[in-house]
Amino acid sequence: FGPQPLAGRHIIVTSGPTQEPIDPVRYISNRSSGKQGHAIAGALAALGARVTLVSGPVVQPDPPGVEVVRIESARDMLAACEAALPADAAVCAAAVADWRVAREADQKLKKEPGADAPTLSMTLNPDILATLSTHAQRPALVVGFAAETEHVIEHAKSKLARKGCDWILANDVSVGVFGAEENTIHLVTKQGVEDWPRLPKSDVAARLAARIAEAFA
Ligand code: C5P
16 A cells, blocks of 8 residues: 555566476476566556556466466467557566477377477567567557576567567576576666666566656656
């Protein structure tokens, strides 16, 4: 119950990994914990926003006051985000799988005695951040993340242009971020770069929510 500068605003947040099915019992995924995305959803709700959190499978508790839409694959995440439009802002914090298996098997792939291991043919997943950035119902503010191990700012700047979003929160993942409690962020906008100190993910979330409130003020 503090000040509610985001009251009346609707914000979509993506969080967690996606799971890309191979067959009815197997999938490909990644190690995203959903900590940062869930913290952002909670921080935006705490400032009064109506938040739709579209999340892949995570063990994080649902943030209070947030509508959570649970999905598995990247295609489902995109469909859930589009179904949640219109929105004033979107924050894409999910670690979306870049590729999925081209053809999901209807039945469990069998390990036949003496047979070779199967070969998985992959295809590109949709880019949710880029799709929302160029959508007919584009949110006024679209924010993405960039996890880089080198040339963090340069890569974030080119990602901003390539994806068509407004802000990129760039972090150096060479220092260990996935599953960690802290994050070092450089906020890259068309106007310039803000270097944030190393902060707990909950403080990164609060700071981002405050910056978003400022942008809408
Ligand atoms: O291209 P890259 O994966 O480095 O971009 C990261 C940003 O793009 C993150 O904000 C992530 O949530 C978003 N993204 C997405 N859909 C994808 C891939 C990335 O929304 N298929």
